[in-house]
Amino acid sequence: MDFFSLLQESLPMLLQGMGLTLQLSAVSLFFAMIIGIVASLMGMSKNIVLRAINKALVAVVRGTPLLVQAFFIYFGITGLLGIRITAFLAGTIALSLNAGGYLSEIFRGGIQAVDPGQREAARSLGLSAGQTTWRIIIPQAIRICIPSVVNQWCITIKDTSIISVIGLAELTNAAESIIARTYRSFETWLMVGAMYFIIIWLLTLLARFVEKKVSLDE
Amino acid sequence: MSNSNTPKVQIRDLHKSFGNNEVLKGIDCDIQAGEVVCVIGPSGSGKSTFLRCINCLEEPTQGTVRVDGNLMDEKAKNIDELREDVGMVFQHFNLFPHLSVMENLTIAPVLRKKMEKDEAVKVGMDLLERVGLADKADAMPNSLSGGQKQRVAIARALAMRPGLMLFDEPTSALDPEMVGEVLDVMRQLAKEGMTMVIVTHEMGFARQVSDRVLFIDQGVIAEDGTPAEVFDNPTHERTKSFLNKVLEA
Numbered sequence: 001m002d003f004f005s006l007l008q009e010s011l012p013m014l015l016q017g018m019g020l021t022l023q024l025s026a027v028s029l030f031f032a033m034i035i036g037i038v039a040s041l042m043g044m045s046k047n048i049v050l051r052a053i054n055k056a057l058v059a060v061v062r063g064t065p066l067l068v069q070a071f072f073i074y075f076g077i078t079g080l081l082g083i084r085i086t087a088f089l090a091g092t093i094a095l096s097l098n099a100g101g102y103l104s105e106i107f108r109g110g111i112q113a114v115d116p117g118q119r120e121a122a123r124s125l126g127l128s129a130g131q132t133t134w135r136i137i138i139p140q141a142i143r144i145c146i147p148s149v150v151n152q153w154c155i156t157i158k159d160t161s162i163i164s165v166i167g168l169a170e171l172t173n174a175a176e177s178i179i180a181r182t183y184r185s186f187e188t189w190l191m192v193g194a195m196y197f198i199i200i201w202l203l204t205l206l207a208r209f210v211e212k213k214v215s216l217d218e
Numbered sequence: 219m220s221n222s223n224t225p226k227v228q229i230r231d232l233h234k235s236f237g238n239n240e241v242l243k244g245i246d247c248d249i250q251a252g253e254v255v256c257v258i259g260p261s262g263s264g265k266s267t268f269l270r271c272i273n274c275l276e277e278p279t280q281g282t283v284r285v286d287g288n289l290m291d292e293k294a295k296n297i298d299e300l301r302e303d304v305g306m307v308f309q310h311f312n313l314f315p316h317l318s319v320m321e322n323l324t325i326a327p328v329l330r331k332k333m334e335k336d337e338a339v340k341v342g343m344d345l346l347e348r349v350g351l352a353d354k355a356d357a358m359p360n361s362l363s364g365g366q367k368q369r370v371a372i373a374r375a376l377a378m379r380p381g382l383m384l385f386d387e388p389t390s391a392l393d394p395e396m397v398g399e400v401l402d403v404m405r406q407l408a409k410e411g412m413t414m415v416i417v418t419h420e421m422g423f424a425r426q427v428s429d430r431v432l433f434i435d436q437g438v439i440a441e442d443g444t445p446a447e448v449f450d451n452p453t454h455e456r457t458k459s460f461l462n463k464v465l466e467a
Contacts, residue, residue: 120275121312121371125326125378126302135325139316216315216360 006187010178017174018195024088024170025157028095032156035096036103043108054104061101066162070094074166091163099156106152110145111137143214150207154200161196171195224287226251226382226413227272231281234267241267243437244281249415251381254408256424256445257417259434260460265417268434269384272415273304285382302330305375309387311367313359319346319370320355323377330378338377345373349403365396369403376407383407385416421464425449433457 001009043054061069074090114137122132164173175192179185227249234242241264249255257265270276271283274290274297283290288300314322323342327333333341346352349369359367368388375383385404389397401423408414408427418424424431424445431448433441441448441457452458 115312117308117310117312118314121306121308121314123298124273124275124301124304124306124384125375126298126330127326128298131329135329136314143316216358 001182001184003187006182006184007191010182010188010191013174013178014171014191014195017169017171018199020088020169021157021160021171022199024091024095024160024163024168028092028160029099029153029156031092031096032099032103035100036107039100039104040107040111043104044111057097058101058105061098066094066098066159067165069098070163070166087163087166087168090166091160091168095156095159095163098159099152102152102155103149106145106148107141109148110141113144114140143216146207146211146214150203153203157199157203158196225249226253226286227415228284228287229272229281230284232268232271232278232283233280234264234271234276235279240279241437242271242278245434245437245439247432247439247442249413251413252411253430254412254414254428255416255430255432256428257415257432257434258419258421258424258448258460259432259440263434264437265434266386269386269415269417272382272384273301273306275306298330302326302378303381305378305380305383307368307371307375307383307385307388309390311359311364311371311391313367313371313374315359317359318355319351319357319359319362322359322370322374326374326378342373342377345376346370348376348406349373350399363396364392365399368392368396368400372400372403372407382413382415385414385418387417387419389418389420419464421449421461433460435460 039054039057042050043058045051070091073094074085074087078085078090118136118140119132122136123129127135160170161172164170164176167173169177171192175188179188182188225248227247229245229247232242232245232247233240245268257268259265267276271278272285272290274283274292277292285300285304288296290300291297294300313319314325317325320339320342323345324333324335324338327338327341328335343352343355346355349372351366351369351373354362354366354370359370362370372383372388388404389400392400397420401420404414404416404423405427416424416428426445428445431441431443431445432439433448433452433454435454435456440454441452448457449461452461
């Protein structure tokens with residue numbers, strides 16, 4: 001079988017896998033952003049319990065491999081509770097918590113990187129603490145965060161491949177199925193690599209455009 | 219609470235420590251409405267901390283600051299309203315870089331005074347004309363020179379129609395050729411009767427514009443008098459040696 005026949009034969013399955021990869025990425029990153037924002041606010045809260053929850057999330061996410069987190073959620077917790085969830089749901093939970101933990105650190109760093117003089121200037125004009133945070137600090141923190149957030153998105157999109165181990169037929173899992181049938185490892189992984197690369201490349205282009213658009217430098 | 223006899227600013231037994239470092243060691247001072255007061259002194263003497271206590275950007279460790287008779291206290295419910303009446307200009311301008319020049323001027327009046335946007339823009343335009351920057355209304359702060367930024371910062375503070383203006387070394391971060399344009403705006407403001415407290419190293423400006431000069435050293439007011447008294451007849455050895463150092467330069 002030449003390369004083009006292989007491509008023709010396996011492309012539908014790979015595209016289907018890529019579709020699932022994109023779905024898993026989008027849903028997970030959506031929840032990861034929410035978790036990240038909430039957790040970063042908790043991390044900067046005056047309440048010691050909220051701060052502790054944030055610290056625990058970040059420590060666990062950082063301290064254990066995503067592979068272990070996925071297994072733990074899909075087999076460990078479901079086994080303990082005697083319930084069954086889909087691989088997609090388990091993957092979403094694992095990736096959301098994982099990326100959410102990292103994003104919360106990125107958001108906290110961004111907020112703390114805003115010049116303290118900005119808060120002082122806003123308060124000296126009479127703006128309340130809330131008005132200062134939402135009108136002055138957050139808009140600047142977002143700009144500071146963009147490169148690191150996009151970086152985390154890229155990592156998480158690629159990390160969806162790890163979810164293949166719990167049987168979700170996303171792109172990497174699809175590749176394994178194709179190779180099991182065709183024994184064409186080199187060409188298949190080359191195609192799969194190219195597909196991941198294109199997704200990340202397009203995202204990076206978009207990010208660069210947005211970054212330029214909101215830049216404050218002349 | 220305020221009447222014509224109440225000083226604009228009333229400071230009693232003001233102490234401020236950062237950790238174990240006591241920066242202000244008991245300051246008593248009244249500033250009358252319409253007075254222009256320049257605060258001078260060696261770096262690290264506590265002049266900026268003194269100024270920042272007036273609008274409660276720093277909370278006193280001990281003692282009280284009153285503006286128009288109202289206690290400036292971070293925990294007070296009305297602290298935001300009290301700050302609306304005290305404009306502040308910073309050494310590093312602290313313009314909001316994500317907002318245009320005009321938005322810098324209108325954000326506080328719109329959010330705090332519930333002013334209509336159109337009205338706030340009109341007021342903002344008048345102020346920009348006063349500081350000679352009417353053509354920069356739509357510019358972003360990062361495209362301005364240091365002197366222009368500081369003039370916008372003064373206009374931004376004035377947009378809240380404050381009764382008192384605080385200046386924290388407003389020309390110290392400027393290139394020498396831009397100092398004049400900022401001092402001119404401040405001179406004009408003084409002439410119009412604004413109550414001003416100015417921490418500065420510009421001795422010529424202090425002598426020429428102020429009604430009163432405070433020399434702060436080691437956390438206390440060491441000298442308090444007219445420019446002539448403080449510059450020409452300082453009573454303390456410390457004042458003399460400080461003035462010798464800065465004036466011969």
